[in-house]
Amino acid sequence: xxxxxxxxxxxxxxxxxxxxxxxxxxxxxxxxxxxxxxxxxxxxxxxxxxxxxxxxxxxxxxxxxxxxxxxxxxxxxxxxxxxxxxxxxxxxxxxxxxxxxxxxxxxxxxxxxxxxxxxxxxxxxxxxxxxxxxxxxxxxxxxxxxxxxxxxxxxxxxxxxxxxxxxxxxxxxxxxxxxxxxxxxxxxxxxxxxxxxxxxxxxxxxxxxxxxxxxxxxxxxxxxxxxxxxxxxxxxxxxxxxxxxxxxxxxxxxxxxxxxxxxxxxxxxxxxxxxxxxxxxxxxxxxxxxxxxxxxxxxxxxxxxxxxxxxxxxxxxxxxxxxxxxxxxxxxxxxxxxxxxxxxxxxx
Amino acid sequence: xxxxxxxxxxxxxxxxxxxxxxxxxxxxxxxxxxxxxxxxxxxxxxxxxxxxxxxxxxxxxxxxxxxxxxxxxxxxxxxxxxxxxxxxxxxxxxxxxxxxxxxxxxxxxxxxxxxxxxxxxxxx
Numbered sequence: 001x002x003x004x005x006x007x008x009x010x011x012x013x014x015x016x017x018x019x020x021x022x023x024x025x026x027x028x029x030x031x032x033x034x035x036x037x038x039x040x041x042x043x044x045x046x047x048x049x050x051x052x053x054x055x056x057x058x059x060x061x062x063x064x065x066x067x068x069x070x071x072x073x074x075x076x077x078x079x080x081x082x083x084x085x086x087x088x089x090x091x092x093x094x095x096x097x098x099x100x101x102x103x104x105x106x107x108x109x110x111x112x113x114x115x116x117x118x119x120x121x122x123x124x125x126x127x128x129x130x131x132x133x134x135x136x137x138x139x140x141x142x143x144x145x146x147x148x149x150x151x152x153x154x155x156x157x158x159x160x161x162x163x164x165x166x167x168x169x170x171x172x173x174x175x176x177x178x179x180x181x182x183x184x185x186x187x188x189x190x191x192x193x194x195x196x197x198x199x200x201x202x203x204x205x206x207x208x209x210x211x212x213x214x215x216x217x218x219x220x221x222x223x224x225x226x227x228x229x230x231x232x233x234x235x236x237x238x239x240x241x242x243x244x245x246x247x248x249x250x251x252x253x254x255x256x257x258x259x260x261x262x263x264x265x266x267x268x269x270x271x272x273x274x275x276x277x278x279x280x281x282x283x284x285x286x287x288x289x290x291x292x293x294x295x296x297x298x299x300x301x302x303x304x305x306x307x308x309x310x311x312x313x314x315x316x317x318x319x320x321x322x323x324x325x326x327x328x329x330x331x332x333x334x335x336x337x338x339x340x341x342x343x344x345x346x347x348x
Numbered sequence: 349x350x351x352x353x354x355x356x357x358x359x360x361x362x363x364x365x366x367x368x369x370x371x372x373x374x375x376x377x378x379x380x381x382x383x384x385x386x387x388x389x390x391x392x393x394x395x396x397x398x399x400x401x402x403x404x405x406x407x408x409x410x411x412x413x414x415x416x417x418x419x420x421x422x423x424x425x426x427x428x429x430x431x432x433x434x435x436x437x438x439x440x441x442x443x444x445x446x447x448x449x450x451x452x453x454x455x456x457x458x459x460x461x462x463x464x465x466x467x468x469x470x471x472x
Contacts, residue, residue, distance in 0.1 A: 226471035
């Protein structure tokens with residue numbers, strides 16, 4: 001009797017164990033929505049979608065709204081298409097005294113122009129207008145038109161003084177910061193989140209991904225790399241934290257004319273869409289502006305020059321997709337890049 | 349343990365598994381697509397629970413519209429009077445793929461819950 005009371009019958013023990021297991025299972029399956037439910041919001045800015053997919057933290061909404069205000073401020077300042085913006089007025093008049101934000105971005109852009117030997121060039125603005133990429137009234141230029149326009153292309157034709165005075169050395173020049181502005185804006189979002197105490201968030205600025213910290217459970221964010229075939233499928237995933245991932249490819253903005261496809265990433269040296277053998281370039285870096293600019297530059301440069309640039313400068317990793325389907329990734333991300341197939345790893 | 353105890357254990361576990369299988373789930377096992385218009389969430393659709401295909405129209409602030417078709421496991425834009433038609437060309441919303449975006453009409457369709465484990469898609 002005493003023994004039976006102390007240990008219980010086998011059936012009672014079994015029932016007790018089962019109940020405990022059920023309780024634990026239920027406890028693990030459902031967690032507090034206050035702590036684990038992220039804030040989510042979407043805005044349209046910089047001619048694209050700013051998707052705050054998941055922002056965790058008590059001040060998530062306030063931080064997101066502050067970030068959006070900053071994005072809208074930068075858009076009004078930097079858009080080459082918005083009448084009255086600093087860049088619009090610069091392109092109209094040929095000279096301007098730049099504000100500190102614009103000066104920062106232009107300096108970064110000129111630095112990447114130098115390091116990439118002109119593969120990244122903000123002075124492609126007249127060419128982008130010629131091709132009709134701003135208005136969707138597309139036009140395939142003649143060789144004569146291209147030669148005329150190429151004479152006003154080149155960031156080496158920009159004069160920039162220490163105090164931010166910028167002027168074009170050749171009439172007809174213009175700049176477009178679109179290939180670096182989103183990256184610069186991404187850094188502002190990161191700064192605002194940091195000052196607001198946001199330690200976990202994932203944001204898409206028009207397809208460029210900001211991964212702040214890790215997920216609340218400590219695991220890495222999983223970012224799919226879009227397939228370059230025009231579908232919405234992904235070709236692989238990157239497990240990342242505290243980086244920005246930016247992809248450039250010709251599969252989103254393009255037009256067709258007489259059976260030919262023309263994408264929007266122009267080679268500043270030739271004036272025509274880059275044909276370097278790459279169809280997609282993804283850059284992974286802690287420096288969003290660098291990631292943004294280099295995704296365009298390496299797309300123009302091609303695989304061989306991209307690998308050489310990475311070896312020389314570092315500070316980022318990449319995933320390249322070549323037009324023959326070959327996938328190439330740098331050694332820094334080989335453990336975090338998941339691809340359903342073989343890919344080549346580039347080592348230093 | 350007696351034979352009777354084993355039988356009781358088996359019955360209890362079987363009942364527990366049956367409950368897990370048939371109770372409606374929430375979270376990562378549902379395929380829920382969200383439709384946003386101009387940043388506002390206008391519909392959440394459990395795509396995996398759709399029995400009868402249907403279509404609905406989303407008007408845009410500029411007077412245009414997108415027509416969205418929903419089937420079991422599938423959602424897509426089948427008509428849009430926007431200037432580029434990229435949302436229609438996108439086709440179905442892939443399980444782990446990029447969201448459907450109509451920039452001219454400020455329409456976005458994306459998963460808010462699926463089984464892919466993908467948090468975001470980077471694209472150029």
